[in-house]
Amino acid sequence: MLHLQSPTAARWLRQVDAHLEEVLIDHAHCEKKAAGTALNLIFHYVEDAELCREMTAIVNEELEHFHMVLDLLQRRGIRFRRLKPSQYGRKLNDLVRKQEPQRAVDRLLVAGLIEARSCERFQQLAEHVEDPELAAFYRGLFESEARHHATYTRLATHFAPEDSVMNRLDELAAAEAAIIAEGEDLPRMHS
Amino acid sequence: MLHLQSPTAARWLRQVDAHLEEVLIDHAHCEKKAAGTALNLIFHYVEDAELCREMTAIVNEELEHFHMVLDLLQRRGIRFRRLKPSQYGRKLNDLVRKQEPQRAVDRLLVAGLIEARSCERFQQLAEHVEDPELAAFYRGLFESEARHHATYTRLATHFAPEDSVMNRLDELAAAEAAIIAEGEDLPRMHS
Numbered sequence: 001m002l003h004l005q006s007p008t009a010a011r012w013l014r015q016v017d018a019h020l021e022e023v024l025i026d027h028a029h030c031e032k033k034a035a036g037t038a039l040n041l042i043f044h045y046v047e048d049a050e051l052c053r054e055m056t057a058i059v060n061e062e063l064e065h066f067h068m069v070l071d072l073l074q075r076r077g078i079r080f081r082r083l084k085p086s087q088y089g090r091k092l093n094d095l096v097r098k099q100e101p102q103r104a105v106d107r108l109l110v111a112g113l114i115e116a117r118s119c120e121r122f123q124q125l126a127e128h129v130e131d132p133e134l135a136a137f138y139r140g141l142f143e144s145e146a147r148h149h150a151t152y153t154r155l156a157t158h159f160a161p162e163d164s165v166m167n168r169l170d171e172l173a174a175a176e177a178a179i180i181a182e183g184e185d186l187p188r189m190h191s
Numbered sequence: 192m193l194h195l196q197s198p199t200a201a202r203w204l205r206q207v208d209a210h211l212e213e214v215l216i217d218h219a220h221c222e223k224k225a226a227g228t229a230l231n232l233i234f235h236y237v238e239d240a241e242l243c244r245e246m247t248a249i250v251n252e253e254l255e256h257f258h259m260v261l262d263l264l265q266r267r268g269i270r271f272r273r274l275k276p277s278q279y280g281r282k283l284n285d286l287v288r289k290q291e292p293q294r295a296v297d298r299l300l301v302a303g304l305i306e307a308r309s310c311e312r313f314q315q316l317a318e319h320v321e322d323p324e325l326a327a328f329y330r331g332l333f334e335s336e337a338r339h340h341a342t343y344t345r346l347a348t349h350f351a352p353e354d355s356v357m358n359r360l361d362e363l364a365a366a367e368a369a370i371i372a373e374g375e376d377l378p379r380m381h382s
Contacts, residue, residue: 039226042223046271052261060251
């Protein structure tokens with residue numbers, strides 16, 4: 001359903017355990033970036049009415065999640081601050097082809113894969129963390145990320161035939177699995 | 192209340208009468224741009240919790256308005272399409288000072304002045320147009336634009352003392368009045 005080609009390694013959960021505050025702060029930034037991605041897609045493909053409607057719903061949801069994470073940080077006395085982002089999003093965005101309509105397909109599929117990986121990691125976190133508030137929080141986010149993944153993948157078929165979209169999704173998912181397998185020293189949602 | 196230094200000229204209402212469809216399409220683009228402006232402010236000043244909260248509300252409202260205009264276009268059989276934007280926003284943004292915290296003050300005040308001008312024009316349109324659906328539509332938008340203007344102006348005081356913010360608002364409002372007085376040949380919300 002999520003089209004991911006590898007599960008998250010146990011290494012990542014150990015990184016989260018050691019740096020939970022930093023991962024929580026990064027999570028807030030990720031929700032904000034996800035809203036930005038969806039709004040950018042409205043700007044670039046504004047004549048696609050369904051895309052505009054779906055992206056608007058995603059902007060609203062991601063900003064709601066952004067504030068949910070900010071509230072959680074505040075309840076825990078963690079100061080929200082800027083963080084150096086992980087390289088994961090940049091590496092994936094580097095794979096986006098430059099010419100339209102391939103560019104639209106890739107932007108949507110990459111956005112969808114980031115949602116899929118977030119979804120998979122929220123599920124892992126929900127099972128892993130002992131803190132019941134956090135576990136419930138991650139469980140609550142799981143469903144919307146899965147839905148966003150499906151929305152992005154479906155919208156990609158506005159710009160290319162379904163079989164070519166699915167082939168490209170396979171390629172990008174393989175690249176995503178390789179990128180996430182590399183890991184990063186900075187503890188992040190997608191390290 | 193809106194800090195504008197001149198009312199809209201009758202010339203503009205004649206332009207709207209002659210090119211209503213194009214002005215409606217431009218209106219949709221303006222709502223989308225307003226959402227983009229608010230989200231960009233979250234990205235740049237993400238550590239200001241109140242700003243993030245207020246900008247989130249504005250993103251949501253502007254996107255709601257964007258879809259209200261798209262629905263109105265659809266009901267009228269007007270195809271939504273890309274349009275060359277007016278120069279109004281660019282000219283105002285050129286006035287933004289480059290150094291922080293002046294940059295933050297100016298970005299907020301310019302965004303607030305655009306809301307103020309939109310508000311003033313919606314009020315004029317509500318009184319001017321004979322179409323009752325359109326008149327009601329413009330009346331419905333008036334209040335939120337006025338509120339957004341007040342929000343932007345208040346948030347500017349997070350970055351500079353209130354008297355310096357109000358002096359700068361006077362300067363920018365004078366510039367705005369000069370820019371809008373020039374007019375533009377393209378029929379637009381801010382021509």
